[in-house]
Amino acid sequence: MSTYAQKKGFGATVWDYLTTVDHKKIAILYLIAGGLFFLIGGLEAVFIRIQLAVPNNDFVSAGAFNEIITMHGTTMIFLAAMPLLFAFMNAVMPLQIGARDVAFPFVNALGFWLFFFGGIFLNLSWFLGGAPDAGWTSYASLAIHSKGHGVDFYVLGLQISGFGTLMGGINFLVTIINMRAPGMTYMRMPLFTWSTFVASAMILFAFPPLTVGLTLMMFDRLFGANFFEVAMGGNTIIWEHLFWVFGHPEVYILILPAFGIFSEIFSTFSRKRLFGYSSMVFATVLIGFLGFMVWAHHMFTTGLGPVANAIFAVATMAIGVPTGIKIFNWLFTMWGGSVKFTTPMYYAFGFIPSFVCGGVTGVMVATAAADYQYHDTYFVVAHFHYVIVGGVVLALLAGTHYWWPKMFGTMLNETLGKITFWLFFIGFHLTFFIQHFLGLWGMPRRVFTFLPGQGFDAANMVSSVGAAFMSAGVILLLLNIVVTQVKNVKVGNDPWEDGRTLEWAIPSPPPFYNFKQLPLVRGLDALWLEKMEGKKGMTPAEPLGDIHMPNASFIPFMISLGLFIAAFGAMYHVNDKPWAIPVLILGLAVTFGSMLVRSLKDDHGFHIHKEELQDEKGAEA
Amino acid sequence: MKRLANWRLVSLFAMLALALSGCSGKPFVSALRPAGEVADIQYDLMKLSTYIMVGVIIIVMVIFIIVFFRFRRKDDRIPKQVEGSHTLEIIWTVIPILLLLILAVPTVSATFKLADVKEMDKKDSDALVIKVRSHLYWWDFEYEKQKIVTSQDLVVPTDEKVYFDLKSLDVKHSFWIPAVGGKLDTNTDNINKFWLVFDDKKANEAGNLFYGKCAELCGPSHALMDFKVKAISRDQFDAWVSNMKAVKEPEKAQTDVAAQGQEIFNKSCIGCHAVTPDVKPEAARVAPNLTNFGERARVAGILEHNKEELKNWIKNPETYKPGNEMTGKYPDMTDEQLDALAEYLMGLKVQD
Ligand SMILES: [Cu+2]
Numbered sequence: 014m015s016t017y018a019q020k021k022g023f024g025a026t027v028w029d030y031l032t033t034v035d036h037k038k039i040a041i042l043y044l045i046a047g048g049l050f051f052l053i054g055g056l057e058a059v060f061i062r063i064q065l066a067v068p069n070n071d072f073v074s075a076g077a078f079n080e081i082i083t084m085h086g087t088t089m090i091f092l093a094a095m096p097l098l099f100a101f102m103n104a105v106m107p108l109q110i111g112a113r114d115v116a117f118p119f120v121n122a123l124g125f126w127l128f129f130f131g132g133i134f135l136n137l138s139w140f141l142g143g144a145p146d147a148g149w150t151s152y153a154s155l156a157i158h159s160k161g162h163g164v165d166f167y168v169l170g171l172q173i174s175g176f177g178t179l180m181g182g183i184n185f186l187v188t189i190i191n192m193r194a195p196g197m198t199y200m201r202m203p204l205f206t207w208s209t210f211v212a213s214a215m216i217l218f219a220f221p222p223l224t225v226g227l228t229l230m231m232f233d234r235l236f237g238a239n240f241f242e243v244a245m246g247g248n249t250i251i252w253e254h255l256f257w258v259f260g261h262p263e264v265y266i267l268i269l270p271a272f273g274i275f276s277e278i279f280s281t282f283s284r285k286r287l288f289g290y291s292s293m294v295f296a297t298v299l300i301g302f303l304g305f306m307v308w309a310h311h312m313f314t315t316g317l318g319p320v321a322n323a324i325f326a327v328a329t330m331a332i333g334v335p336t337g338i339k340i341f342n343w344l345f346t347m348w349g350g351s352v353k354f355t356t357p358m359y360y361a362f363g364f365i366p367s368f369v370c371g372g373v374t375g376v377m378v379a380t381a382a383a384d385y386q387y388h389d390t391y392f393v394v395a396h397f398h399y400v401i402v403g404g405v406v407l408a409l410l411a412g413t414h415y416w417w418p419k420m421f422g423t424m425l426n427e428t429l430g431k432i433t434f435w436l437f438f439i440g441f442h443l444t445f446f447i448q449h450f451l452g453l454w455g456m457p458r459r460v461f462t463f464l465p466g467q468g469f470d471a472a473n474m475v476s477s478v479g480a481a482f483m484s485a486g487v488i489l490l491l492l493n494i495v496v497t498q499v500k501n502v503k504v505g506n507d508p509w510e511d512g513r514t515l516e517w518a519i520p521s522p523p524p525f526y527n528f529k530q531l532p533l534v535r536g537l538d539a540l541w542l543e544k545m546e547g548k549k550g551m552t553p554a555e556p557l558g559d560i561h562m563p564n565a566s567f568i569p570f571m572i573s574l575g576l577f578i579a580a581f582g583a584m585y586h587v588n589d590k591p592w593a594i595p596v597l598i599l600g601l602a603v604t605f606g607s608m609l610v611r612s613l614k615d616d617h618g619f620h621i622h623k624e625e626l627q628d629e630k631g632a633e634a
Numbered sequence: 635m636k637r638l639a640n641w642r643l644v645s646l647f648a649m650l651a652l653a654l655s656g657c658s659g660k661p662f663v664s665a666l667r668p669a670g671e672v673a674d675i676q677y678d679l680m681k682l683s684t685y686i687m688v689g690v691i692i693i694v695m696v697i698f699i700i701v702f703f704r705f706r707r708k709d710d711r712i713p714k715q716v717e718g719s720h721t722l723e724i725i726w727t728v729i730p731i732l733l734l735l736i737l738a739v740p741t742v743s744a745t746f747k748l749a750d751v752k753e754m755d756k757k758d759s760d761a762l763v764i765k766v767r768s769h770l771y772w773w774d775f776e777y778e779k780q781k782i783v784t785s786q787d788l789v790v791p792t793d794e795k796v797y798f799d800l801k802s803l804d805v806k807h808s809f810w811i812p813a814v815g816g817k818l819d820t821n822t823d824n825i826n827k828f829w830l831v832f833d834d835k836k837a838n839e840a841g842n843l844f845y846g847k848c849a850e851l852c853g854p855s856h857a858l859m860d861f862k863v864k865a866i867s868r869d870q871f872d873a874w875v876s877n878m879k880a881v882k883e884p885e886k887a888q889t890d891v892a893a894q895g896q897e898i899f900n901k902s903c904i905g906c907h908a909v910t911p912d913v914k915p916e917a918a919r920v921a922p923n924l925t926n927f928g929e930r931a932r933v934a935g936i937l938e939h940n941k942e943e944l945k946n947w948i949k950n951p952e953t954y955k956p957g958n959e960m961t962g963k964y965p966d967m968t969d970e971q972l973d974a975l976a977e978y979l980m981g982l983k984v985q986d
Contacts, residue, residue: 074854074956075854075855075857075956075957076854076956076957078854079851079853079854079856146854147851148851152806152850152851154802154804154805154806154822155805155806155851155852155853158804158805158853243822243823248823249806249821249822249823250821250823250824283705283713284707284712284713285713285714285715285716286715286716286717288716288717288718288719289717289718289719289723290717290718291718292718292723314808314816314817314818314819314849315819315821316818316819316821316824316826318749319745319746319748319749322745322749323741323742323745323746326738326741326742326745327738327741327742330734330737330738330741331734333730333734334727334730334731334734337690337726337727337730338723338726338727340694341694341697341722341723341726342718342723344694344697344698344701345716345719345722347701347705348697348700348701348705349705349713349714349716350705350713351705351706351707351708351709351711351712351713352701352705352706352707353706353707354706354707362702365694365698366691366694366695366698369690369691369694370691373687373690373691374687376683376686376687376734376737377680377683377684377687380679380680380683380737380741381741381744381745382675382676382679382741382744382745382747382748382816383676383679383680383683383741383744383816384816385676385748385815385816385817385818386665386673386676386680386812386815386816386817388816388817388849389808389817389849389850390849450657450659453659453664453665453666453680454658454659454660454663454664454665454666454812455659455660455663455664455665455812455813455845455847457810457847457848457849457856457857458849458851459851459856459857460856460857461854461856461857462857462858463857464860464936467660467663467845468659468660468663468664545712
């Protein structure tokens, strides 16, 4: 097996990606698919802001608007933010712990393809009679009432992609527990790895309630059950609980890895170890834990009563404390450091004031009695965009610039990167800051239009102008990517020159086996320690030997494709289409057949021999 | 000289006031122009949390700015690798906890206060209780003790506690009068209860007409599910109630055209719309009660209240409120019939 070094044709490359089980290639798949969905979700956002730029606008109809907001939210959370974070987790986490791959490479590929087919299924709704229109929260009474197949697309699409996410989470957990290089103790793991660990554990506990909720709704809508049918003894409040028991932790599943990305960037470009590393780890775990204790703050106006509201209000405020700890630790990481303002650092720096605003409005909405005013208004829209865009999206953009050289071996243009930052950053604040006021002035969220004469006009226009700036930023980023890849100037192991963690110890992009010899980790910021002692790279922890690698496989694709096909059968079965049940069965047959093949056929992988490794140049560990 | 300074001061204050009022929205719809006890409590909490949070932001920003100017990279020096500082970490753990406690105490107490509806559940209490029933894009209000029903325009007395009993008859909505107090959902499963006070002076400033809104996504016309609140003195309210109660059977049309309209109405519309305020079973009230339609502030909650808009509405409700429950449930009307209907409906008044 020495084909890996050869140049491949287009067809062969596509086949390579369809069958790959290499975490670095899966990362690229996540990046491309997540990026694509990010663009779609962004386009939907632009439509929203065009529609709301002026009162009584009719750019889109009321029904279409509800489809757009539903798809915007669902796409951005499930199909853009999560997969993009998964892209970085896949690309970087195994490298950071000095592993050759994740624990279950096959399952890793399966997770991606499930997510991908779920996302495609959901988006096909646009062409097959209309998208879901009950909001990304899909509250039961409205979702059950909704005509057409929109909500069915939501239920089935999220179910499929949710399986993928759950698998991804479990895989990361096992990887971090089992595959750390010699010397990589838990308290020497980089913070991005730590946040991947905690986020994965949260996925493990948060996605099952969603699965349950979606299953109940699927049965209600497709198979005549009455879980949410009040007249038949059902209950719609149960959905709200199930959704938010998932939904709130989900927010932290997104933000913790974002914190992880920024922790790496602050430390790297300040040339300082992370201030208060242990308390950062502790805060991460604590946030992960508390994240499960606060879901009902999304339901303050549901009428749970003052006792529940008071308890959840106080619990929610408590989360502010570990979050605050993190902010100060980042600031003091830079304090006394030697801060270099690269593009990733621009984003990290811009993140602090943005996220602090989102955090403090979080405490404001936690104030239950006052939240009766904020809830379901543009104030809340402003709050969660400050957290998610000001936190997660800035982190994704930062991470893209920071790890691009590691993933692709090229460096994104810094000047373009900084212009992108300014466009996006200004646009972001322009769009969302004013929305706090819109909410307080009485504008509910999820409205397809507003009537003139209520004092909302000017502010909405400002907000829409901001969206134009953000769009310009994103377009510039795409341009940057194209220019960079066309120029194709390759970089070395540690292109930022301040790299501290293991991923910077190996070539960019790394060879498919990552580490020729597993590195010996002697402390936090393993590579930095070696560099400070004047060494060029890591000390190997093992003699050069054969490396065992898994074989590529097309089966993950097939398993996912089967569920994709089956979903159509399940959905159209309510219309009494004669082909529906056969399609359902066919799809399930493909899935379970593929699983059977996987179980029966032994696949032992292959070995890279010592001699071949010696021939490889530039791949020293 | 002094006069000039005074003038400057006055104009400065005037400008400030202008800027502030620009920042606080319209008095009839803004939560920042609280017009009653509940909104006041909530506004106070907003202010308290804002002060604390602005304090936090200032501290962060000071450090942030210092870092930006003092610690930029100037040379190739390797900074000292500091592990952390226990003192600092304790400080920024304890102080936030204290700040949050300052906020948590009034939050909890307000939460209990706003949920206190013991009075409405008491036997023979004389509290005013209004049953709010939400429907796809319209609001129904039943005055329990007064035994009358009205729709779309909520009529309430000022300066006293008004209790609400909320439920939805189709999908979940949320009942919100921003200037007067926070919202509470109208669930399909259960009844929610809370109270509001409508301040008399503030109501006057707001033209005695507050805007109410649906705050929970409920379908295409969620954005148009507005209602209005007429806040009047207790005396006026009592007079209104007795006027309403006086309507025992459908009012006779005054003019010939209106009589024609009434005839059409009785044929095509009365199956859904009542024109007497008596309390029928909830499920039977499938459309807004029109007893006092002539005195409404809007048509269907959103259109200007005049004959032209009324005719437009009857002609094609779908263009004004997509997905509403009236469209297509009655025969098409000629222009003449529309004129007659409009004449009749606009004449439906209970106050002289
Ligand atoms: Cu509604």
